[in-house]
Amino acid sequence: QRRSRAPSQVAKRKQADDSSEEEEWSPSQDKQTKGDSNSRESYVAPFRKPLTQLTNPPLCVDSNQHGHRLKNSDNQTYQALNAMSSQRRVLISGTPIQNDLLEYFSLVHFVSAGILGTAQEFKKRFELPILKGRDADASDKDRQAGEEKLKELISVVNRCLIRRTSDILSKYLPVKIEQVVCCRLTPLQSELYKRFLMQAKPVETLQEGKISVSSLSSITTLKKLCNHPALIYEKCMEGAEGFEGALDIFPAGYSLKSVEPQLSGKMLVLDYILAMTRSTTSDKVVLVSNYTQTLDLFEKLCRCRSYLYVRLDGTMSIKKRAKIVERFNTPSNPEFIFMLSSKAGGCGLNLIGANRLVMFDPDWNPANDEQAMARVWRDGQLKTCYIYRLLSTGTIEEKILQRQAHKKALSSCVVDEEQDVERHFSLGELRELFLLNEETTSDTHDKFKCRRCVNGRQVRAPPEDSDCTGDLSQWHHCSDKRGLRDRVLQASWDAAVSFVFHQRSHDDQKGLV
Numbered sequence: 001q002r003r004s005r006a007p008s009q010v011a012k013r014k015q016a017d018d019s020s021e022e023e024e025w026s027p028s029q030d031k032q033t034k035g036d037s038n039s040r041e042s043y044v045a046p047f048r049k050p051l052t053q054l055t056n057p058p059l060c061v062d063s064n065q066h067g068h069r070l071k072n073s074d075n076q077t078y079q080a081l082n083a084m085s086s087q088r089r090v091l092i093s094g095t096p097i098q099n100d101l102l103e104y105f106s107l108v109h110f111v112s113a114g115i116l117g118t119a120q121e122f123k124k125r126f127e128l129p130i131l132k133g134r135d136a137d138a139s140d141k142d143r144q145a146g147e148e149k150l151k152e153l154i155s156v157v158n159r160c161l162i163r164r165t166s167d168i169l170s171k172y173l174p175v176k177i178e179q180v181v182c183c184r185l186t187p188l189q190s191e192l193y194k195r196f197l198m199q200a201k202p203v204e205t206l207q208e209g210k211i212s213v214s215s216l217s218s219i220t221t222l223k224k225l226c227n228h229p230a231l232i233y234e235k236c237m238e239g240a241e242g243f244e245g246a247l248d249i250f251p252a253g254y255s256l257k258s259v260e261p262q263l264s265g266k267m268l269v270l271d272y273i274l275a276m277t278r279s280t281t282s283d284k285v286v287l288v289s290n291y292t293q294t295l296d297l298f299e300k301l302c303r304c305r306s307y308l309y310v311r312l313d314g315t316m317s318i319k320k321r322a323k324i325v326e327r328f329n330t331p332s333n334p335e336f337i338f339m340l341s342s343k344a345g346g347c348g349l350n351l352i353g354a355n356r357l358v359m360f361d362p363d364w365n366p367a368n369d370e371q372a373m374a375r376v377w378r379d380g381q382l383k384t385c386y387i388y389r390l391l392s393t394g395t396i397e398e399k400i401l402q403r404q405a406h407k408k409a410l411s412s413c414v415v416d417e418e419q420d421v422e423r424h425f426s427l428g429e430l431r432e433l434f435l436l437n438e439e440t441t442s443d444t445h446d447k448f449k450c451r452r453c454v455n456g457r458q459v460r461a462p463p464e465d466s467d468c469t470g471d472l473s474q475w476h477h478c479s480d481k482r483g484l485r486d487r488v489l490q491a492s493w494d495a496a497v498s499f500v501f502h503q504r505s506h507d508d509q510k511g512l513v
């Protein structure tokens, strides 16, 4: 029904709440329409017809909604649009360019055909050497060659591309304070973690440069354990690999029915953050996790503490979704917490009713985390925003964060995002994923060999012009609560926090805007 929508409805739809946008052209619908040429035709038609009626250039395409249709030069929309004669073409995109250089090529090719040659030429001249240079095991020579090609590509593309990040908006928004919070594992978590590494031996099954199914599942298991031992309790009951005899170390009388935040460092810190926010502010909170099981746990916690909450469910109709978002965003409504899964995206979701956002687990893909943050720190937000990115100290979660930083550095060159997790891992790096560093307050900080900190205290502030977009080494480093600006986090420190990196988006410019 949605596929055969008339053009007028499409136009109207665009004006509706942007929370409804993502479902409109979701990849799953793409799949549904595949192999069904009739419906695909009508799927494209509402988009194509009004455009073909235009007689005068320039041709402008909002790639924000239709971007993924233009990223592949083989699809019908692309060809339909490309066939139109136009002297000038403008492509506007608000979404990061994802995944691969060929997509990047398609977009550039659309507005400025020939500038990068044909797809085959592009592949040979740019894509292959750049990817080769980025490979984790690339030789110095390959790396250098790749970088040169990247520079060459940028200089060509800059003739037709203007890239603006959200930074330019920041001075029109309230200040955002981003905090990366390292939380100690509880004794139960750390015992389970060590036993798992010893019994399941994930390191021994590693293969060069590839993440096998079994190591992927080990990664998931460890990430879940970092969230809360409840998430792996069933595995313990089954005596699954890595958890033989593990039931014995759970507290006597433990049951999945209760929430027991004190069994997880991060959950305990979250419990404090929520309690402090509730009792000392009128702020609302967005809670994000990669795992539905973790969201279930959040729900238990909320019920136990009598917090009113809503949870975004992937199966919700667009209408229902818009309704709960609107309800949540109205300050007078009592819902205190909005839960969403980082996978179910919430791309386009506007949650400015909240000004605090907790990301309970890190994602491999920095763009996903960025997107989650953009739910609250966006146009219309009036309060200072606080972002809490929780990590378990010394665990795989810190490695994921380090990986993110690495990806981010690469992505700000040309592509806004990088390839899959599997790529660019050397065997050494894979091995390191499975090391538990129990002695540290922050494995990430240790790696910086930071010279601004002496005996665990920051003695030199980050450079004046540093902000959230910079590397964590250029953020404020706190190994005790005195250095924090956020009172809520300060009051939560003793729960299990071992280290905090924090930074602000910009200086407060009240009255200037």
Ligand SMILES: [Zn+2]
Pocket (backbone or CB within 6 Å): 445, 450, 451, 452, 453, 458, 477
């Ligand atoms: Zn430091």
